[in-house]
Amino acid sequence: MSAASAREATPKLRFTAVAKEFVAPRTGKRTLAVTDVGLSIEAGEFVCVVGPSGCGKSTIMNLVAGLDAPTSGTITMDGRPIAGPGADRGVMFQDYALYPWLTVSQNIGFGLENGTPGRGLSRAERDARVRHFVELVRLKGAEDKFPHQLSGGMCQRVALARLLANGPDVLLMDEPLGALDAQTRLILQVELLRIWGETAPRAERKTAIFITHDIEEAVFLADRVVVMGTGPGRIRAILPIDLPRPREEGTRADPRFAALTKQVWELIRDDAYQAIG
Ligand SMILES: Nc1ncnc2c1ncn2[C@@H]1O[C@H](COP(=O)(O)OP(=O)(O)OP(=O)(O)O)[C@@H](O)[C@H]1O
Ligand SMILES: [Mg+2]
Known part of the structure; x- marks a missing residue:
């Protein structure tokens, strides 16, 4: 295998059978936050993660950021296990x-x-x-x-x-637009894609993981949407989003956009109802 094809064969990020269990220090109570997470993300891909509150979205982000370590399984970046935080991964949260x-x-x-x-x-x-x-x-x-x-x-x-x-190299964004009003949010979604490199060749794009509660936001931004479920947190489905790029205001009027958001909602609906009791 040539060096170039070896590089192509190695995803930017790879999760293999990742689980994370938290143990409360005083009570010893165990919470299995996520289990059985398997996912490969290519360099330059924009992946959105949606799912009800408590399904382990932020937990996964923290594992990739190296702020926490999996209880079992591995996460590799460029084929090497993630051992801690590093400047090769940038994190952005909801509060600026x-x-x-x-x-x-x-x-x-x-x-x-x-x-x-x-x-x-x-x-x-x-x-x-x-x-x-x-x-x-x-x-x-x-x-x-x-x-x-x-x-x-x-x-x-x-x-x-x-x-x-x-x-x-990798952008990790945990509900970065969550605190904004609806109009600003729509504008920043378009801006974010421009800045990520939507109009640039794929090789020049960053790899992005973007967490959101907003299904339309996920479909608008993503190359693939990872849908998570609860009890315990796990991946329910991975949907490729084949909407053309660059995405723009007209994308939201595309009938496929409506069909994809409906499909995501149907996948998380039951969990979402359970999450709010
Ligand atoms: N440090 C921790 N100690 C104990 N339990 C934790 C810890 N962090 C997260 N959890 C638990 O793990 C589960 C997943 O939490 P996480 O914050 O990853 O969910 P989330 O999908 O990001 O939720 P939200 O959409 O509300 O932000 C929850 O049950 C949560 O209570
Ligand atoms: Mg969270």
């Missing part, structure tokens, strides 16, 4: 977690100034990188503002720019 005392530019450059991503870069290179990402997320003119002077959508753009400025 911006530093309130830093400006937009300083927030975006934080990892470059203080972490491994900026190592070996000159002052000028760091500044240029921050400027590049300020422009990419359309925040030019707001560089010197502080988070309290920004709208929720702008804060989320800063968080996204900060994530990207660190140059991760």
